[in-house]
């Protein structure tokens with residue numbers, strides 16, 4: 416993870432954006448989800464209550480059916496009939512002259528326009544009226560039925576306020592709806608709606624007659640908004656952070672690839688050399704060339720950071736060619752023991768160049784002039800294909816030594832090793848680290864060494880840090896040792912001094 420994070424550095428603005436974006440997304444998502452849920456719930460409540468109203472109106476129809484059949488002197492029967500009908504304020508009977516019977520007041524004599532303009536009594540319809548003769552100032556829903564032949568009719572009065580007050584809402588806290596208004600033909604119930612500043616949604620009955628207006632409670636919205644915000648924030652935070660980091664990492668890798676390209680042109684790369692020691696006599700028989708990058712802004716950049724980017728960005732070939740040239744320059748005036756070897760790390764991709772043979776002949780001949788033999792360490796991060804095997808074989812025929820580097824960590828299997836044309840096998844540090852431990856991997860080390868001997872490979876152990884490791888490897892006839900126990904990778908000037916010192920003994 417540290418390595419991942421260290422592959423880019425963010426400005427405080429970018430970090431700020433990475434932290435603010437999840438909050439913004441989470442708030443937007445929570446707002447949309449809460450709105451969706453609150454609206455859905457409010458519609459559910461509205462529809463449910465419209466259905467209740469429809470039922471009341473359907474019952475009104477049957478009350479009207481009963482009432483319309485009563486004779487003018489049967490007012491008492493009407494009171495009896497309406498006794499156990501709780502949602503209804505009462506029923507009024509009328510003829511062409513007046514309203515003459517009320518289920519609550521008995522015989523009455525009220526003008527026909529006591530509830531509505533007279534002509535409206537001609538319709539069989541529903542209305543909201545601001546008051547009734549029985550309860551002045553208290554609105555009601557009325558349902559009219561009239562026999563056009565006899566001119567007699569009945570009006571069922573439904574308790575309007577009771578209906579709205581008993582408006583059923585889900586058992587939630589806080590309440591979903593802070594205000595409810597029933598509307599019909601321009602009249603409302605209550606007569607003067609008392610809406611606050613909450614959002615109002617309308618739910619229309621299926622027959623488009625009644626409409627219910629619901630004012631959503633702000634508390635309910637806030638309550639669920641903060642719940643969704645609490646849940647979505649960590650998720651948004653993780654998603655935005657990861658995608659932001661991946662985006663920036665990609666951008667960074669792109670710009671780093673550009674920097675590698677210009678770094679090669681500006682000769683920002685240089686080599687350090689780590690001696691390789693012969694296990695038998697303790698003498699240095701060569702060095703491994705390891706690239707370093709002095710980036711103009713970032714300072715010294717580690718190869719395990721930029722090599723994979725160079726490999727991804729198809730820059731490893733020009734970089735390796737640059738390294739060869741750089742080593743030739745470094746060693747041009749060096750005096751070394753005959754047969755001294757310089758090992759280079761070469762990615763399999765390098766062998767895809769058209770003029771690969773002439774490039775290696777040039778390297779071989781230039782080094783041979785100063786008594787040095789090149790050794791190519793093939794890094795096995797990528798799969799070694801049969802084509803690459805072919806190239807390895809051609810290299811060996813040119814007299815160039817070939818090693819497989821970091822054996823056991825990449826894609827090369829033990830069985831593949833049996834068919835591979837090789838001179839050296841370099842055992843990875845992770846196997847050397849197991850020396851002295853009774854682990855499964857420590858047995859793998861012995862197997863690799865045994866197999867290498869059988870295949871007549873020269874065995875090199877890398878990452879040797881302790882005398883115990885060196886002794887163990889020497890006892891197992893490992894030919895060459897490389898590691899901090901002997902020397903760390905060093906700049907050319909230090910190597911020159913080290914070699915002088917080393918060969919004195």
Ligand SMILES: Nc1nc2c(ncn2[C@@H]2O[C@H](COP(=O)(O)O[C@H]3[C@@H](O)[C@H](n4cnc5c(=O)[nH]c(N)nc54)O[C@@H]3COP(=O)(O)O)[C@@H](O)[C@H]2O)c(=O)[nH]1
Pocket residue numbers: 689703704705706717718719722738759760761762794820821844877878879880897898899900904
């Ligand atoms: N294609 C190329 N790859 C290259 C080149 N130069 C380096 N590399 C690859 O980068 C990786 C890291 O390399 P580096 O940081 O240089 O580390 C090397 C040694 O310093 C380190 N080492 C050697 N001895 C010890 C030790 O005793 N302890 C310890 N902790 N580290 C040690 O090991 C690295 C050598 O690795 P290898 O090449 O596998 O022998 C690394 O994968 C390099 O291959 C390049 O020019 N081209």
